[in-house]
Amino acid sequence: MKDYIDKLKHFFQVQLWQETTEGASKLKRLTRHAGRVTYVMARQLSTGELNLRAMSLVFTTLLSLVPLIAVAFSVLKAFGVHNQIEPVLLNFMAPLGEKAGEMTSGIIGFVENVKVG
Secondary structure, eight states: OHHHHHHHHHIIIIIHHHOOOTTSOHHHHHHHHHHHHHHHHHHHHHHTHHHHHHHHHHHHHHHHHHHHHHHHHHHHHHHTOHHHHHHHHHHHTGGGTTHHHHHHHHHHHHHHHOOOO
């Protein structure tokens, strides 16, 4: 039994990554890719790193959305439309909870300080 476990461990840690799928059939490439993804996902989930990576992606996305929205609002200010879009922004930020109002007012404050001329 120990020999079987060692072979299985060797397969997932070494063979799965060393074998190339160049020239292999499409089914074999797909199976190998699915095996690699499944192994990495199971390893990340068991160590708790998957949740950490997901949280970092959410944080990075939110941090990158704020400047994008501010630039879009500053462009809209040139056309005089920015006051009408404030409720849409507040609804968009609603999943953030009580911080949504703070972020929306910060973005609107930033946009109002921008000199379009």
